Amino acid sequence: MWTEVEITVNNRRIPGGPQTVLGPAGCGPDVAVLDDVMEATIVKLDETDERLPLLLNLLKERGIRWGERREDRFAEEELEAARLLVVRYFSPDGSIFAGPRVGTTYDMSEACERCGVGARQTSAMVVDGQELHVLEGRRAAATCYNDMLVEEKLAVALAQSSATGISFRGVFAAFEKRGHFQLPWQQLCATHTLPPMSPRSTGVEISQPCPCGRSCFSGDDKIPMRLAYRASAVADIRDVNVTWEWYGYAKYNGDVYDSVLPYPLFLVTPKVRRIFLEAGATGFDWIPIRVVDE
Numbered sequence: 001m002w003t004e005v006e007i008t009v010n011n012r013r014i015p016g017g018p019q020t021v022l023g024p025a026g027c028g029p030d031v032a033v034l035d036d037v038m039e040a041t042i043v044k045l046d047e048t049d050e051r052l053p054l055l056l057n058l059l060k061e062r063g064i065r066w067g068e069r070r071e072d073r074f075a076e077e078e079l080e081a082a083r084l085l086v087v088r089y090f091s092p093d094g095s096i097f098a099g100p101r102v103g104t105t106y107d108m109s110e111a112c113e114r115c116g117v118g119a120r121q122t123s124a125m126v127v128d129g130q131e132l133h134v135l136e137g138r139r140a141a142a143t144c145y146n147d148m149l150v151e152e153k154l155a156v157a158l159a160q161s162s163a164t165g166i167s168f169r170g171v172f173a174a175f176e177k178r179g180h181f182q183l184p185w186q187q188l189c190a191t192h193t194l195p196p197m198s199p200r201s202t203g204v205e206i207s208q209p210c211p212c213g214r215s216c217f218s219g220d221d222k223i224p225m226r227l228a229y230r231a232s233a234v235a236d237i238r239d240v241n242v243t244w245e246w247y248g249y250a251k252y253n254g255d256v257y258d259s260v261l262p263y264p265l266f267l268v269t270p271k272v273r274r275i276f277l278e279a280g281a282t283g284f285d286w287i288p289i290r291v292v293d294e
């Protein structure tokens with residue numbers, strides 16, 4: 001495993017242009033990319049690369065602000081040896097708008113009254129018909145609420161694989177005036193919720209704590225997400241699981257159809273990752289969990 005640091009600088013903030021800092025820091029095209037659309041320079045370096053402090057010092061000296069993100073990168077053997085992998089969708093096309101505001105229904109009788117944690121989906125997944133381009137040409141994708149969507153062939157491969165902890169729901173596209181149309185996709189659902197993670201997890205913060213203690217977790221850009229679980233918590237896992245903690249922004253005032261619901265993360269075994277990759281699914285990061293004593 002190694003940690004990748006991604007530095008983003010707005011080109012307009014660099015007097016004289018990006019080369020005036022990239023050159024002296026020794027950052028060539030192997031690590032620096034100019035993003036014409038964002039008008040930004042993006043540099044990706046190993047955390048231990050000596051060019052990193054050079055670059056950051058140059059930016060500091062010149063009073064140039066930058067954005068910083070850290071993520072762990074893993075070798076294939078490390079991913080294969082993991083007990084569970086956090087599934088993170090990062091496709092450049094983005095996620096597809098879906099959920100309560102588009103017509104998916106939920107049972108809120110056991111959900112937290114303040115944040116909506118524990119909302120139980122009771123219908124097929126309904127996605128926004130205006131955003132179907134997000135799914136085009138893909139084998140798998142996620143909704144804005146981290147619901148996992150798999151194209152029919154991948155759904156069949158998963159169903160035939162004897163992978164445990166899986167159930168499926170249909171996926172429909174909603175069009176404002178023309179109603180709902182079924183898509184050749186399935187929603188991949190998890191039947192097993194893991195126990196709470198170990199407090200030794202890092203890179204996770206709670207943005208607006210709810211008294212229920214179960215919502216508004218989020219990643220922290222500057223610290224890589226490293227979820228830790230006690231050995232006892234992973235003694236009884238399935239191939240597909242969801243976290244007890246729910247992530248993302250929550251806005252719930254009793255009316256589910258006007259809410260923004262938090263959502264759990266998916267944790268899967270290397271077997272499920274292999275099936276995704278064999279089907280040609282792209283746009284996902286897979287992050288091994290750590291198993292700890294307490």
Ligand SMILES: [Zn+2]
Nearest residue numbers: 112115210212
């Ligand atoms: Zn709550």
